[in-house]
Amino acid sequence: xxxxxxxxxxxxxxxxxxKDNKRAATKEIYIESLGGYITFNAPTDxxxxxxxxxxxxxxxxxxxxxxxxxLVYNCCPxxxxxxxxxxxxxxxxxxxxxxxxxxxxxxxxxxxxxxFFKEDEKEDEEDEEDKLKN
Numbered sequence: 001x002x003x004x005x006x007x008x009x010x011x012x013x014x015x016x017x018x019k020d021n022k023r024a025a026t027k028e029i030y031i032e033s034l035g036g037y038i039t040f041n042a043p044t045d046x047x048x049x050x051x052x053x054x055x056x057x058x059x060x061x062x063x064x065x066x067x068x069x070x071l072v073y074n075c076c077p078x079x080x081x082x083x084x085x086x087x088x089x090x091x092x093x094x095x096x097x098x099x100x101x102x103x104x105x106x107x108x109x110x111x112x113x114x115x116f117f118k119e120d121e122k123e124d125e126e127d128e129e130d131k132l133k134n
Contacts, residue, residue, distance in 0.1 A: 022117065029112055033105060040075045040109075042116050047074050051114065068110025069097040075113050
């Protein structure tokens with residue numbers, strides 16, 4: 001039987017602060033067609049749930065792409081610019097994603113946003129392995 005370990009108040013506080021830091025996280029993602037980086041916010045829990053629900057409910061490729069378009073838009077404050085929407089003559093805000101990015105870029109960005117923290121966790125694990133080796 002596993003040993004019972006009590007969680008401390010400090011652990012709960014740290015967990016809450018870590019969660020808050022994740023919510024405020026941003027990532028610079030390189031967009032090859034633009035030759036530069038765009039800042040994306042971490043997807044919220046509700047955005048991730050909305051994405052997952054849409055993909056599971058509709059079970060189609062087009063539903064997945066539409067869900068990724070929404071995720072890209074929601075996580076990129078730059079795309080929310082009214083000036084951008086006016087100058088590109090986009091009426092519906094989510095359509096700005098299709099107006100700017102091609103399908104491959106939307107899919108790539110969507111995957112990166114769905115896996116926003118997994119890449120960081122992988123780097124942390126590799127750092128730990130390097131420390132153990134040394």
